[in-house]
Amino acid sequence: MPPIWTALIVLVIAAAGFVLARARARGAARREARRLHSLLHYYGWTAAIYAAGPALLLLALWLVAQPVVTRSLTWPVLQAEAAEGAVPSLMMADVQRLAAGLDTAASSGRLSPEAARALPPEELRAVMADQGVALGSDVTPATRDAALRWQRVSGLGHLLRDIAVIGLALAGAAWGISRARPDIRARNAVERAMRGGLIAAALIAILSTVGIVLALIFNTVEFFRLYPAAEFFFGTTWSPSFGGGSELGILPLLWGTLYISIIALIVAVPIGLFAAIYLAEYAHRNVRSWAKPMLEMLAGIPTIVYGLFALLTVGPLLVEAFGRGGWLGLGWMQGGTAVMTAGLVMGIMLIPFVSSLSDDIINAVPQSLRDGSLGLGATRSETIRQVVLPAALPGIVGAVLLAASRAIGETMIVVLGAGAAARLSMNPFDAMTTVTAKIVSQLTGDADFSSPEALVAFALGMTLFVITLALNVVALWIVRRYREQYE
Amino acid sequence: MTDISNDTPARGGSLLVTDARTKRRNRAETRFKAYGIAALAVGMAFLVALLWAILSNGLTAFSQTYVQLDVPLLEEKLDKDGDRDPDKIAKVSTFGYKPLIEAALTDLVAREGIETELDGKALTKILSDSAAAKIRDRVLADPSLIGQTVSFDLLASSRVDGYLKGRVSRESLARDKNLDAAHLDLVDTLREAGAVEKRFNLAFITGADASDSRPEQAGIGVAMLGSFFMMLVVLILSLPIGVAASIYLEEFAPQNRLTDLIEVNISNLAAVPSIVFGILGLAVFIQFMHLPQSAPLVGGLVLTLMTLPTIIISTRAALKSVPPSIRDAALGVGASRMQAVTHHVLPLAMPGILTGTILGLAQALGETAPLLLIGMVGYIATNYPDGVAEGFLAPNSAMPAQIYEWAKRADPAFYERAWGGIIVLLAFLLAMNLIAVLLRRRFERRW
Numbered sequence: 001m002p003p004i005w006t007a008l009i010v011l012v013i014a015a016a017g018f019v020l021a022r023a024r025a026r027g028a029a030r031r032e033a034r035r036l037h038s039l040l041h042y043y044g045w046t047a048a049i050y051a052a053g054p055a056l057l058l059l060a061l062w063l064v065a066q067p068v069v070t071r072s073l074t075w076p077v078l079q080a081e082a083a084e085g086a087v088p089s090l091m092m093a094d095v096q097r098l099a100a101g102l103d104t105a106a107s108s109g110r111l112s113p114e115a116a117r118a119l120p121p122e123e124l125r126a127v128m129a130d131q132g133v134a135l136g137s138d139v140t141p142a143t144r145d146a147a148l149r150w151q152r153v154s155g156l157g158h159l160l161r162d163i164a165v166i167g168l169a170l171a172g173a174a175w176g177i178s179r180a181r182p183d184i185r186a187r188n189a190v191e192r193a194m195r196g197g198l199i200a201a202a203l204i205a206i207l208s209t210v211g212i213v214l215a216l217i218f219n220t221v222e223f224f225r226l227y228p229a230a231e232f233f234f235g236t237t238w239s240p241s242f243g244g245g246s247e248l249g250i251l252p253l254l255w256g257t258l259y260i261s262i263i264a265l266i267v268a269v270p271i272g273l274f275a276a277i278y279l280a281e282y283a284h285r286n287v288r289s290w291a292k293p294m295l296e297m298l299a300g301i302p303t304i305v306y307g308l309f310a311l312l313t314v315g316p317l318l319v320e321a322f323g324r325g326g327w328l329g330l331g332w333m334q335g336g337t338a339v340m341t342a343g344l345v346m347g348i349m350l351i352p353f354v355s356s357l358s359d360d361i362i363n364a365v366p367q368s369l370r371d372g373s374l375g376l377g378a379t380r381s382e383t384i385r386q387v388v389l390p391a392a393l394p395g396i397v398g399a400v401l402l403a404a405s406r407a408i409g410e411t412m413i414v415v416l417g418a419g420a421a422a423r424l425s426m427n428p429f430d431a432m433t434t435v436t437a438k439i440v441s442q443l444t445g446d447a448d449f450s451s452p453e454a455l456v457a458f459a460l461g462m463t464l465f466v467i468t469l470a471l472n473v474v475a476l477w478i479v480r481r482y483r484e485q486y487e
Numbered sequence: 488m489t490d491i492s493n494d495t496p497a498r499g500g501s502l503l504v505t506d507a508r509t510k511r512r513n514r515a516e517t518r519f520k521a522y523g524i525a526a527l528a529v530g531m532a533f534l535v536a537l538l539w540a541i542l543s544n545g546l547t548a549f550s551q552t553y554v555q556l557d558v559p560l561l562e563e564k565l566d567k568d569g570d571r572d573p574d575k576i577a578k579v580s581t582f583g584y585k586p587l588i589e590a591a592l593t594d595l596v597a598r599e600g601i602e603t604e605l606d607g608k609a610l611t612k613i614l615s616d617s618a619a620a621k622i623r624d625r626v627l628a629d630p631s632l633i634g635q636t637v638s639f640d641l642l643a644s645s646r647v648d649g650y651l652k653g654r655v656s657r658e659s660l661a662r663d664k665n666l667d668a669a670h671l672d673l674v675d676t677l678r679e680a681g682a683v684e685k686r687f688n689l690a691f692i693t694g695a696d697a698s699d700s701r702p703e704q705a706g707i708g709v710a711m712l713g714s715f716f717m718m719l720v721v722l723i724l725s726l727p728i729g730v731a732a733s734i735y736l737e738e739f740a741p742q743n744r745l746t747d748l749i750e751v752n753i754s755n756l757a758a759v760p761s762i763v764f765g766i767l768g769l770a771v772f773i774q775f776m777h778l779p780q781s782a783p784l785v786g787g788l789v790l791t792l793m794t795l796p797t798i799i800i801s802t803r804a805a806l807k808s809v810p811p812s813i814r815d816a817a818l819g820v821g822a823s824r825m826q827a828v829t830h831h832v833l834p835l836a837m838p839g840i841l842t843g844t845i846l847g848l849a850q851a852l853g854e855t856a857p858l859l860l861i862g863m864v865g866y867i868a869t870n871y872p873d874g875v876a877e878g879f880l881a882p883n884s885a886m887p888a889q890i891y892e893w894a895k896r897a898d899p900a901f902y903e904r905a906w907g908g909i910i911v912l913l914a915f916l917l918a919m920n921l922i923a924v925l926l927r928r929r930f931e932r933r934w
Contacts, residue, residue: 067777191825195739201731202740205753205799208792212763215770271526278523295530298537300916302853304887305541305909308894312902313540348533355530379512381519402758409760411856416894436762436856443769443860461766465759472758 003063006162007056010169014052017173021047025180038187045190047176053193055169062161070153077146098147099154216465219458226452232459238422238433240442240453248456250463252422256432260343260418261407263428267347269400272354279355280362281384292359299352303412310345310417311336318344322429333429337419340428346413353403361395361479362388394478401475405468411436435460541909547652548907551688551703552643554614554677558591558622559636571630581619585611588618588641596673599680603673613670615642617697617704643683645703645900647674651685654899691907695871696889702900705893707908709871713783713863713883714852716872720787720879721794721851726844728791729798730833736799737806738828757796764793765857773861780862781882789861790851797850801843805836838930842923849919853912855887863888864895886912 022044029035036043071092078095180186224232227248235249275295279288315336322340324331333340365388373383389396419431420441442457500506505513564587565579566572592610596603603610611618618641625639626632642648646666649655657668677683694706732749740746768789772778778785809832817827858864863884872878884892886908893905 187823191823194825195735198731198735198739201728202735202746202749204728205732205749205756205795208767208795209752209756211771212759212767215767215775216763219770271529274523274526275530278520278527282520282523291527291531294534295527298530298534300849300920301537302855302887302912302916304853304855304890305537305913307855308890308905308909309537309540311894312544312906313536348537351530351533379516381516382512384519405758409762411760411762411859412891415856415859416891436760439762439766440856440859443766444862444864458766458770461763465763468758468760469755472755476754 003059003161006059006165009166010052010055010059013055013166013169013173014048017047017051017176018044020173021177021180024177025182025186028180028182036182037185038190042186042190043180043184046179046184046186047173049190049193050176051169051173054172055165058168059161059165062157062165066154066157066161070150070157073153074146074150077149078142095143095146095150098143099150102147102151212465216458216462219455220462223452223455223459226455232456236424238438240456246453248452250435250460252424253433253435253438253460254463255424256339256414256418256422257408257434257436259339259428259432260346260414260434261404263339263343264346264350264407265400265404267344268350268354268403271347272351272403273358273396275351276355276358276362277384277389280359281380281388292356295355296352298348299356301349303349303410306345306349307412307416310341310413314345315341315417318429332427335419335431337417337431338429339418339432342414342418343428345417346407346410349410349413350403350407353406354399357399357402357479358392358396361392361399364395365391394481398475398479401471401478405471405475408471409436409464409468411440415440435464439464541906541913544903545906545908545910547654548691548903548910549688550652550685551691552648552651552683552685553640554643555638555682555684556588556591556595556614556641557636557638558587559594560622560626560633561587562634565626566630566633571633573627573630576630576633577627579623581623584619584622587622588614595677595682599676599682601673601676603669605667605669605673609670610673612666613644613647613674615644615703616701617642642703643674645701645898647671647683648703649900650674651678651683652903654903691904692911696884696892699896699898702896702898702904705901705904707886707889707904707911710884710886710889710908711911712872712878713786714885714887716783716878716883717787717790717885718848718852720784721790721848722844724788724791725794725798725847729795729844729847730802730840732795733799733802733806734828734833737803738824738832753796753799756792757800760856761793761854762856762860764789765860767792768857769860779880779882781884782880783883783885784879785861786858786863786885787879789857790854793854793857794847794851797847798840798844801846802836802840805839805843806832808839809835835932838926842926845919845923845926849916849923852919853887853916855891858885858888859891864892886915 022040025036025040025043029040033040074092074095078092232248232250234251235247236251237247237249238252240246240248279292283291315338318338318341319333319336321327322330322333324333369387369391370383373387374380378386414434414437418433418437420433420437421431422433422438423430425432439457439460442454442460564583566576568575589608589611592614593606596610618639621641622639625637643651644666646655646660646663647670650671651674655666657671660666660668660671674683690704691706692711693708694704695709696706697704736746736749740749768785772785772788773780778788813831813835814827817831818824822830862882872881872883890905890908890912893901893908
C-alpha cells in the first residue's frame with residue numbers, strides 16, 4: 001500500500017474519532033452544553049489530534065528510516081563482491097532498481113519472486129529491459145540475491161509500517177474518545193497541540209539553515225579530503241578537468257566576483273543615492289508617488305531578464321563602442337561577455353535596493369535637524385550635505401553593504417553576461433567569471449558527486465555563504481543600531 | 488566686538504543685489520538638485536531601455552510565418568493496400584510524406600506561374616522540418632482524408648520567418664547553407680500571392696519546446712505548466728508554514744534565546760543568495776532523499792524554503808498592524824489567546840498576509856538560479872505531463888529555466904523566443920502584482 005493511502009486511512013480514522021468523541025461528549029453532557037468544560041467541537045478535535053498526530057509522525061519517521069535499515073540488512077549479501085573493488089553506491093543503486101523492477105513484474109503477474117529466483121542471473125537484465133527497467137550493468141548472482149532480499153525486507157517493512165501506523169491511529173482515536181468527558185479540559189489540550197504546531201513551523205526556518213550549513217559542510221569536508229585546502233584558497237589558477245589533474249584555485253573567481261560587484265556598486269550607489277535624496281528632500285508628492293514605484297519595478301524584474309539584457313543588448317552595444325573597429329576605435333573588448341557588461345547590468349538591478357533603503361533612512365532623520373539647519377540660513381543642499389547625510393550615513397553604509405551582498409550572490413547576470421574564463425586581469429572589458437557562475441557550471445550536467453571537480457562547488461558555495469552572511473550581519477547590525485538612535 | 492564679524496566679509500551694498508558668495512551658493516544648490524534629477528532620469532532611462540529591449544525583441548515571437556499548401560494525400564504513397572488500416576498507415580514514417588510536400592510545393596510554384604531555379608527538394612527548405620510530422624499526425628487522426636487533397640497551414644522554416652521579421656537578410660544568408668537568396672525571392676512572390684503569411688502564434692504560448700534545429704516550433708506552454716506545479720507546491724507549503732511561524736513569533740513567543748535565534752535566522756535567510764538554496768536542494772532533496780531530478784516537486788520545495796522568509800516577514804507586519812484593542816476586547820469577553828488570534832486577529836490580517844504571499848510567489852516564479860542546479864535546464868520539455876501526479880514528479884522545465892535554455896542555444900532564432908518568453912513571464916508577474924495592489928487597496932484599513 002503506498003504511503004499516501006496509509007495517510008488517507010489515518011485521516012479517515014481521525015475524522016471518525018472526531019465525530020464519535022463529539023457525540024460522546026454531547027451524550028455525557030446530556031444535551032446541556034453548560035455542563036462541559038469546553039465547547040463541543042474541542043472534544044472532537046482532541047480525538048482527531050490524538051489519532052492523526054502520532055500516527056502521521058510515525059509514518060514520516062518510518063519513511064525516512066526504512067531505506068537506511070533495508071540497506072544495512074541487504075549489504076551483507078553484497079559484501080564479498082564489494083571487496084573485489086566494485087563501487088558500493090553504484091551496486092546498491094542497481095540492486096534497488098532491480099528490486100523495483102521485480103516488484104512491478106510481480107504485480108503485473110509476469111514474474112513471481114520464485115520464478116525470478118529460478119531464473120539465471122544473466123537473463124534478468126533482458127527480462128527487466130522488457131519491463132522498461134534499465135540496469136547499469138549485468139546482473140551477478142550476488143546482485144540478484146541482494147535484490148530479492150531487498151524486496152523481501154522492504155515488503156515486510158511496508159506491512160509492518162501499515163500495521164503500526166494504523167494501529168497507532170486507532171489507539172489514539174480510542175484514547176481521545178474515552179477522554180470525551182465533561183471534566184476534561186479539551187480546549188486546553190487542543191490549544192496546546194496547536195501551539196506545538198506553531199512552534200514546529202517556526203523551527204522550520206532554523207531547520208533550513210541547519211540543512212544549508214550541514215549540506216555545505218559535509219561536502220566541503222569531503223572536498224578538502226580530496227583536494228588540499230591551501231591550494232584551494234590561495235591557488236591562482238582555475239582549470240577543472242574531469243579527467244583529473246585539475247587546478248582549483250578560488251582566487252581568480254573571487255577576483256571576478258569582486259570586480260563585477262565593484263563596477264555594479266559604482267553604477268548603483270551614486271544613482272541610487274542621488275535619486276533617494278531627490279525623492280526624499282526635493283520631489284513633489286505627485287512626482288514621488290509615481291517615480292518611487294517605477295524605480296522599484298527594477299527590483300521586481302527577475303534576474304533572468306537582466307541576464308538576457310546583458311547578453312543580447314548591453315554586451316553587443318559595448319562591443320560596438322569599445323570593441324575592435326568600434327565607434328571609439330579602442331579595440332579593448334573581444335566579446336560581448338565581459339566584466340563591464342555584467343557589472344553595468346547588475347548596477348541597474350541594484351539601483352532600487354540602494355534607493356529605497358536610503359530613502360527610508362533619509363526620511364527617518366528627524367525634521368528638527370533640518371529645520372535647525374535651514375533656520376541658521378543654510379541652503380537645502382547644504383543642509384542635506386552637512387546635516388542629513390552625516391546623520392544618515394551609518395544607515396546608508398548598511399544599505400550599500402546589503403547591495404554588495406546581493407551583487408556577490410547574484411547568479412543569472414554573471415552566468416549569461418560575464419563569460420566563463422577564470423582569469424586574474426585588470427581590464428574590465430575582459431571576460432571573467434565568478435564564484436556563482438562556477439557553482440552552476442560545476443554542478444550542472446551529469447557529474448558524479450564523488451569527484452573533486454563537482455565537490456568544489458560546495459566549497460565555493462560555502463565561501464559564498466560565509467561572505468554574504470557576514471556582510472548581512474554587519475549591515476543589519478548597522479541599520480538596526482542606527483534606527484534605534486532616533487526612535 | 489565679536490570674532491564672528493571678523494571672519495565674515497562685511498556686506499556692503501543693497502540686500503536686493505545678490506553678492507558673489509550667495510550666487511555661488513545658489514548655483515551649488517541648483518547643481519545639487521540637478522544631480523538628483525539626473526540620477527532619477529538615468530534610473531528611469533534604464534527602466535525604459537530594458538522594457539524597450541524586451542518589447543522590441545520579444546513581440547515578434549507572438550507572430551509566426553505559415554505557408555498555406557494544398558497537399559495531395561496520395562493513396563499509393565500512404566496506404567498501398569487501400570484498406571485504411573490504422574496500423575499500416577502508422578508504418579509510413581515522416582519520410583514517406585516528404586515527397587508529397589515536394590509535389591505540393593512544385594505544384595504551387597507552377598500554378599502561381601513563378602519562375603525559380605529551385606527544384607522540389609530545395610523548395611522544401613522554406614518549410615519547417617515539422618511539416619511532415621504535422622501532416623502525418625492529421626492523417627493518423629483521420630485516415631479518411633487519404634486520397635483527397637487537403638489544405639494545410641504549415642510552419643515556415645525559421646530562416647524564412649526571420650526574413651519576414653527582418654532578422655535575416657540576403658547578406659546574412661550568404662554564409663548560410665540552409666537557405667539562398669532564391670528562396671527569399673520565392674517567399675516574396677508567394678507572399679504577394681497570399682500563400683505565405685504571418686499570423687498570431689498561439690502555439691508559442693501553449694506549445695512545447697522543440698529541439699535545437701526547429702526554433703520555429705518552440706513554445707513555452709509546457710514550461711508554464713512546470714512553473715504552475717512548482718507554484719502550487721510553494722503555495723501549499725509556504726502559506727500555512729509561514730503563517731503559523733509568524734503567528735507564533737508575533738503572538739505567543741516569549742522573549743528568549745530560542746525566539747531570538749529564530750528571528751535572526753529568518754532575517755538572514757532572506758538574504759542568502761538563491762544559488763545556495765539550489766545547492767541545498769541538490770544535496771538534500773536529490774543526493775540524500777533521492778527525489779527525482781528536474782521534477783517540479785523538488786523545484787517547489789527549494790523555492791518554498793526561499794519564499795518562507797518573505798512570507799513570514801510580511802505576515803508579521805500584517806499581524807502587527809492589527810491594533811491590540813482587538814485582542815484585548817476578545818480576551819475581555821472570555822476568549823482564550825488562541826481563540827482571540829484565530830477568530831479575530833487572523834481574519835483582520837488576512838488581506839495583508841495574502842498580499843505578502845502573492846508577492847512572495849511572484850518572486851519565486853521569476854527565480855532561475857536554484858533551478859539550474861536541480862536539473863531543470865538542459866531538459867527539453869516536449870511533452871505535457873499526463874496527470875497531476877506526473878505534473879509534480881515527471882521531469883519538466885519552468886518558465887525562467889526555459890528562457891535561460893533558449894538564451895544558451897546557438898541559433899539566434901531562439902533569442903526571439905527567449906525575449907517572447909520574458910514577455911509571458913512578466914505578464915504573469917504584472918498580473919500577480921496588480922492583484923496584490925488591488926487587494927491592498929480594497930481591504931486596507933486604517934485603525
